[in-house]
Amino acid sequence: MKKLYSKSPFLTVILSIILGVLIVTTGVSAATTISTNINTAGTLTVSGASSLAAVTTSGTLTVGSSGTALTQVIKGSCSSWNGTGLNSMDGSQTASTTEAYDCAVTGVVSGDVVIAQLASSTPITTTAGSAYWNIIGAQASTTSGYITVLLYNNGPTAVPSALGVGSSTSYIIIR
Structure with missing residues (x-):
């Protein structure tokens, strides 16, 4: 393997490019798309812009820590x-x-x-x-x-x- 690696600089460049593309693609994909639900028991913090699609809410609205819940x-x-x-x-x-x-x-x-x-x-x-x-x-x-x-x-x-x-x-x- 050492002989093949040292005698073929072209192969070294090709392998380096392929490895670099795989690393960058994996990083970008992980940073932009999450295809599963996120569950948290604590606070969810989002930095930068975020959007939610198909959001529905139900339940009650309460203003303040001791307010009465409104249902309609x-x-x-x-x-x-x-x-x-x-x-x-x-x-x-x-x-x-x-x-x-x-x-x-x-x-x-x-x-x-x-x-x-x-x-x-x-x-x-x-x-x-x-x-x-x-x-x-x-x-x-x-x-x-x-x-x-x-x-x-x-x-x-x-x-x-x-x-x-x-x-x-x-x-x-x-x-």
């Missing part, structure tokens, strides 16, 4: 109000009274936390003789699929129709 957040606006008479947006609401109106919301159940806000187009004028409205409270209805919004007519007289007052009322529901 629903947002939207009411356009479908339930009820007849005073429990309908088509009914009259007496001055200085609060009425409960139900809004259909997919996915809400009793016990969910509800935050509601009237649309910016809702009359809020405080001039004498003008009607204006306030949401006094909101909660998940005892009937699944509805939230109940307590609407206060802070105007000086009964309003013949509350139609349109609650349309586009925004809500956020937290479970």
